Amino acid sequence: MTGTLTAIGMGLAVIGAGIGIGTVGGKAMDAIARQPEAAGDIRSNMILMAAFVEGAALIAIILGFIS
């Protein structure tokens, strides 16, 4: 088995990103439930924030590839 440590590192990075995206999505759902008329704005911002969180995970994945 090669690259096992890399795989563990990538898994850890995904845990972080998963918590982050989960929080973003959950809070956005709360916000939409409270103010359904602002759903459009909240949705765009939610996707934007999720993309930023994902960015951190992607950097970790690339570090995994090049290590």
Place this chain on the structure above:
Amino acid sequence: MISKYSRIFLLFLLFAAPIFVLAQDHGHDHDDHSDQDHSEHTQEAHGENHSHEGDHHAGCGCDHHAEEKEYNPTPDAFHHIADANAYHVVGDIYVPLPCMLYAPESGWTFMMSNKFDYGHNHGTGKKAINGYVLNHGEIMRVSDSSFPMNEEVEIDCITHGEGDSYVVNYKGTCYALDYKSTVDGGLFGGGITSFYDFSITKNVFTMLLAFLLVFLIFRAVAKGYKAREGNAPKGIQSLVEPIFLFIRDEVAIPFLGHKYERFLPFLMSIFFFILALNLVGQIPFFPGSANVTGALAVTGALAIITFILVNINGNGHYWQHIFWMPGVPVFVKPLLAFIEILSLFIKPLTLMLRLAANITAGHIVIFIFVALIFIFGNAGQSMVGTGIGTLLSVPLTLFMMTIELIVAFVQAFVFTILTASYIGAAIEEHHH
């Protein structure tokens, strides 16, 4: 009620049919193989499946392996997502593509890729032309000058050399092959090679197809607006207009404010181009199936265009916020400048990686779900296993392809919204 169930069953059969064809195909390969038929065909299959496990023979020869091992889908999945110089349709049927190759020593070489004679050989050519060989649909060049360079010769086989490299066996001698010339295939592999590949590859072909498709659709839509000015949209207009308005009202106007009209053509081009490529990539047979938006070279080019556009439109406040952040203590300013300059480059980098990683992941997951048939069926040897694998594989593949349809839209949208937010940050007026 009955008709509803029979329709679902027909749909199931429709998706199962190509998988059975593939299963037959694979079973056939491995039958050959267990019959100890030492054709090049079998050798190739072996070279591919086993050399990763490190049992490469020391001398140069075409490997012959007797024992059957478990089916390993990883190399096949990576060949599926990689770019290729011949378009695989099904079984041994390939669509040849034009090759335009340039090497500083031997000049230009123009030909169609079927000249390599890859017929029944998993896309590996039996011929070397001007030192070029076709290895699993990819053109590679012999880097050893003692190889007969300026003629057409029959080669014996192509096997794995040391590490990730390949060697070509010609008359009992091994000649090292260069890595492929593009950056995307080996995930940062590539590097400097002895030749340049300007061919119309599978990815380039699909991009041209997407250009044509988007152009034809938008020409029809534009004509529709001219013909029915002031009236309700009709036909394909009704499909494009809501998407167009969604991008304008949800992406362009909130992020760019009153200056949105200047950047709208760019945002629309990038959105519909990525969307068309994502959707064409979802078609599992000939004109589709290429992993274009999953190729780092393609998404990298798009990200570089965004990077240039953001920075040439950046105003004074934008640059001031990068180099000398106002409103913070002086000793923090150099630190923030360092972080801001880093983030200047990380932004397009993540833009590139996000799209490529998401689309590639989708392609690999669908491939692995189809490969469940071969994993359960022990590479076509066990009929019961193949049946169970098919029952598992078809719904999972169907499910994943539906998810990928959503991903195609979401990733095109995310790329566009992030581009818009970066441009918006660069052109924002100062108000403290």
